Amino acid sequence: MCADARERPRGAHGRAPDVFRRGGWVPMREYDDRDAVDFAIVGTGAGGATLACRLAELGFRVVAFDAGAWWRPLEEFASDEEHQAKLYWTDDRLCDGADPVRLGSNNSGKAVGGSTVHFAMVSLRFRPEWFKARSQLGYGADWPLDWREMWRYYARVERALRIAGPVRYPWGPHRGRYPYRAHELNEAALVLARGAEALGIRWTPTPLATLSAPRGPAHPCVYRGFCVSGCATNAKQSALVTWIPRALAAGAEIRDLAMVGRVAVDGADRATGVEYLREGRWRFQRARNVVVAGYAVETPRLLLLSATGRHPQGLANSSGLLGRYFTVHANQAVWGTMDDEIRSYKGPPSLAITEHWNYADEGKDFFGGYCYMSQGPLPVVWAVTQGGRGLWGKPLRAEMQKYNHQAGLKIVGETLPQADNRVTLADTKDAYGLPVARVTHAYCDNDRRLIAHSMDFMSRALAAAGARDLWRETDDTCHMAGTARMGDDPHCSVVDADCRSWDIRNLWICDGSVFPTVGGVNPSLTIQALALRTADRIAALAGRGEL
Amino acid sequence: MGTHSGHGRLGAGVTAGVAGLALAAWLSGRRAARGTASTEPVRAARACHRSSALLAGSVLADSAMEHERGAYANPAMYVPPLMAALVLLAGAHGGGDARPQRHRVRHAVYGGAMATGVAGTGFHLYNILKRPGRWSWHNLFHAAPLGAPMALLLAGGLGLAAERVRHGRTRVPRLLGRPAGQALGLLVGAGLLGTTGEAALLHFRGAFQHRAMVLPVSLPPLAAAALLHAAVAPPTRRPLARWLLRLVRLLGWLGMAFHTRGIARRQGGWRNWSQNLFAGPPLPAPPSFSALAVAGLAALRLREKRA
Numbered sequence: 001m002c003a004d005a006r007e008r009p010r011g012a013h014g015r016a017p018d019v020f021r022r023g024g025w026v027p028m029r030e031y032d033d034r035d036a037v038d039f040a041i042v043g044t045g046a047g048g049a050t051l052a053c054r055l056a057e058l059g060f061r062v063v064a065f066d067a068g069a070w071w072r073p074l075e076e077f078a079s080d081e082e083h084q085a086k087l088y089w090t091d092d093r094l095c096d097g098a099d100p101v102r103l104g105s106n107n108s109g110k111a112v113g114g115s116t117v118h119f120a121m122v123s124l125r126f127r128p129e130w131f132k133a134r135s136q137l138g139y140g141a142d143w144p145l146d147w148r149e150m151w152r153y154y155a156r157v158e159r160a161l162r163i164a165g166p167v168r169y170p171w172g173p174h175r176g177r178y179p180y181r182a183h184e185l186n187e188a189a190l191v192l193a194r195g196a197e198a199l200g201i202r203w204t205p206t207p208l209a210t211l212s213a214p215r216g217p218a219h220p221c222v223y224r225g226f227c228v229s230g231c232a233t234n235a236k237q238s239a240l241v242t243w244i245p246r247a248l249a250a251g252a253e254i255r256d257l258a259m260v261g262r263v264a265v266d267g268a269d270r271a272t273g274v275e276y277l278r279e280g281r282w283r284f285q286r287a288r289n290v291v292v293a294g295y296a297v298e299t300p301r302l303l304l305l306s307a308t309g310r311h312p313q314g315l316a317n318s319s320g321l322l323g324r325y326f327t328v329h330a331n332q333a334v335w336g337t338m339d340d341e342i343r344s345y346k347g348p349p350s351l352a353i354t355e356h357w358n359y360a361d362e363g364k365d366f367f368g369g370y371c372y373m374s375q376g377p378l379p380v381v382w383a384v385t386q387g388g389r390g391l392w393g394k395p396l397r398a399e400m401q402k403y404n405h406q407a408g409l410k411i412v413g414e415t416l417p418q419a420d421n422r423v424t425l426a427d428t429k430d431a432y433g434l435p436v437a438r439v440t441h442a443y444c445d446n447d448r449r450l451i452a453h454s455m456d457f458m459s460r461a462l463a464a465a466g467a468r469d470l471w472r473e474t475d476d477t478c479h480m481a482g483t484a485r486m487g488d489d490p491h492c493s494v495v496d497a498d499c500r501s502w503d504i505r506n507l508w509i510c511d512g513s514v515f516p517t518v519g520g521v522n523p524s525l526t527i528q529a530l531a532l533r534t535a536d537r538i539a540a541l542a543g544r545g546e547l
Numbered sequence: 548m549g550t551h552s553g554h555g556r557l558g559a560g561v562t563a564g565v566a567g568l569a570l571a572a573w574l575s576g577r578r579a580a581r582g583t584a585s586t587e588p589v590r591a592a593r594a595c596h597r598s599s600a601l602l603a604g605s606v607l608a609d610s611a612m613e614h615e616r617g618a619y620a621n622p623a624m625y626v627p628p629l630m631a632a633l634v635l636l637a638g639a640h641g642g643g644d645a646r647p648q649r650h651r652v653r654h655a656v657y658g659g660a661m662a663t664g665v666a667g668t669g670f671h672l673y674n675i676l677k678r679p680g681r682w683s684w685h686n687l688f689h690a691a692p693l694g695a696p697m698a699l700l701l702a703g704g705l706g707l708a709a710e711r712v713r714h715g716r717t718r719v720p721r722l723l724g725r726p727a728g729q730a731l732g733l734l735v736g737a738g739l740l741g742t743t744g745e746a747a748l749l750h751f752r753g754a755f756q757h758r759a760m761v762l763p764v765s766l767p768p769l770a771a772a773a774l775l776h777a778a779v780a781p782p783t784r785r786p787l788a789r790w791l792l793r794l795v796r797l798l799g800w801l802g803m804a805f806h807t808r809g810i811a812r813r814q815g816g817w818r819n820w821s822q823n824l825f826a827g828p829p830l831p832a833p834p835s836f837s838a839l840a841v842a843g844l845a846a847l848r849l850r851e852k853r854a
Contacts, residue, residue, distance in 0.1 A: 166684070167684040167685075167686065168684070177753060180756070181684075181687075181688060181751070181752045181753070181754055182685060184688075184689040185685070185689070190678070190679055193680065197679055197680075203679075205685055212752050212754070213753045213756040214756055214757075214809070214812045214813075215756065219812065219813055219814040220813065220814075220826075222813075222814045222822075222826070233814045235814075302804075334585030488843045504599075534551050
């Protein structure tokens with residue numbers, strides 16, 4: 001066992017951890033700080049790692065930075081929820097607004113691989129109409145992209161991650177077959193299925209980024225159930241075990257424990273590189289292009305922190321929209337007690353899903369959609385949830401006794417983008433000496449109507465499946481987006497369809513912040529599809545000498 | 548399975564299954580008859596007994612393990628492994644029996660096995676249809692395997708065929724009103740296609756993640772086609788069918804080797820055998836192809852003797 005991954009960088013001295021072999025290493029190419037690499041990428045999650053991999057494979061010289069540690073999943077991921085909080089981004093942030101979000105566990109990660117190291121692996125495509133939500137469905141904003149093109153990139157991501165999904169997906173236009181077959185359902189998933197069938201709507205095994213058959217050195221899923229605490233078997237197809245090893249093999253350098261604090265820009269509005277803190281020293285990496293992939297809070301924060309005399313409101317912010325339209329997913333749940341033992345924590349937490357209310361437009365008193373999935377909370381999360389209901393002492397103990405009989409349904413619900421939900425800089429500073437992000441969030445009436453609709457419907461479904469003593473978890477959110485939205489018009493967006501800044505043409509943004517709307521599905525597949533598209537567009541532009 | 552006794556019972560079950568399969572394998576490989584030279588019908592009958600025994604060995608190990616995984620939730624789940632064990636014993640007895648007469652106890656065992664196979668198919672169908680999703684890919688993959696009880700039906704059928712063939716009062720043995728070689732060829736050909744269907748379903752579930760996984764869905768149908776052709780066409784020598792069946796016989800054992808490796812590729816590999824024997828590819832399944840190939844070769848021999 002090596003020293004703590006958080007003490008000293010592991011990607012150094014020409015080698016990097018081999019995540020597939022205990023104590024193993026793989027060679028890694030290294031670049032000098034003074035060497036102007038083709039791309040400096042900030043962040044190695046779903047966006048950054050995917051882009052780093054593809055750009056390196058396309059022949060570009062790439063260095064990617066991550067503030068987090070480079071973990072070895074086979075050796076360092078314990079079956080211990082508290083310990084595994086080491087994967088979360090828990091640096092100081094201020095959260096305010098009428099409905100402040102809770103940051104940390106289910107919406108950010110601090111590790112090589114980003115939050116994909118502890119994501120729930122749910123890999124869904126957007127409904128085609130969502131890419132034109134404003135013109136076709138009457139709310140939000142249009143994406144500057146065509147769904148058919150995204151459909152092709154979705155298929156590529158699904159192949160790259162060997163997504164395990166149903167043979168036929170019940171909603172939306174035809175999609176090719178998922179590379180791997182769906183996982184066996186646990187009891188919690190069967191509760192969702194019975195409820196859906198009783199109410200006459202369709203359901204399906206959830207397409208998941210965890211292996212249902214071997215893949216090279218990675219084992220198939222063993223249904224350990226600690227997915228959102230980090231997968232210790234490498235079945236989870238996180239960026240850490242998919243894009244990152246490919247990126248290394250293609251000649252990219254990944255710098256762990258490297259916190260980027262500023263993107264430097266010259267007088268000609270060209271980015272020149274990034275300032276980053278590693279091993280206690282601020283350094284500067286020169287680069288011909290800079291990609292920011294820090295997700296919806298850290299991306300705008302970094303660009304705001306990089307303000308200069310020519311860009312006093314932060315980089316890429318001539319529209320004034322950087323940090324605005326911070327959008328989350330509503331994540332409310334209905335829980336109940338079943339007569340039979342459910343043991344919902346066995347296997348991946350969300351094995352069954354219905355997207356009925358993403359695709360049905362009748363019978364709604366709100367814009368947008370939601371899906372809901374079966375749930376498998378681990379004991380500490382479950383106890384904390386009970387605490388959130390105000391249970392303590394004897395009542396809490398009594399409720400925890402029922403843990404093995406609990407079943408729940410939880411939405412990923414679309415909220416509407418609102419300009420006043422935003423990320424700004426606060427006065428307080430973090431451990432790096434940088435001002436922390438202030439995240440301001442409130443639901444709008446439409447969001448509340450969607451949430452109410454979903455909870456009523458899920459209550460009926462859960463009761464129809466045989467649950468009793470139903471209760472509602474009303475205050476959770478998940479995923480984030482929107483703070484550097486893409487668009488056709490430089491006045492109404494931060495980046496263009498290629499995720500390229502309108503203001504600083506060699507600055508790119510590659511993460512969920514570019515989403516103009518969030519849809520009612522988990523974003524990781526869309527982020528990775530966008531990253532693949534961005535890589536192809538960069539190669540095309542480079543071929544024409546337009547970088 | 549976590550309990551001590553559970554682990555012990557599991558170990559005993561697996562040991563019994565593997566021992567049964569080993570015995571069956573040994574029997575299927577035994578060629579020479581004890582002592583006297585026997586007639587071709589008796590020779591063919593004994594091959595069918597061995598084939599039936601090998602298939603039953605596969606069913607014994609597979610059903611004992613899979614029903615253990617299902618915690619023998621229904622007492623009826625004890626019947627298939629018991630029946631398979633009896634068929635295995637009957638096959639061992641019949642394989643060494645040079646008398647040109649049927650044996651009443653063996654005959655009854657084979658009939659019982661066939662009935663169990665039919666009933667098992669019904670149980671498994673019910674298991675599939677009672678789940679949410681009913682008749683769906685997902686339930687075909689993960690509910691009780693629809694094709695598995697058919698193997699017991701087939702093992703009983705091969706045993707019954709052996710009894711009939713050896714009991715022939717005419718010089719040319721007959722089965723179901725047809726020349727025995729033809730009837731047996733049709734039975735084995737259909738069995739090979741059915742077994743291919745099950746392998747196809749399960750290898751599709753495994754997403755054909757390894758190239759070798761296409762072998763059992765490509766080679767056996769070719770052998771089945773050649774055998775069916777040999778069964779219905781005028782009797783003559785069929786070297787192609789013979790070689791294809793020999794390859795299928797080899798494929799069964801090769802499949803077991805691949806499945807051994809497949810188990811090693813699960814988390815913990817063979818050190819974690821008590822989990823991975825169940826979660827990994829089914830070790831006893833592939834030799835059922837070998838079993839059918841043995842019977843198919845016997846059918847070819849009968850057919851070449853104009854039976």
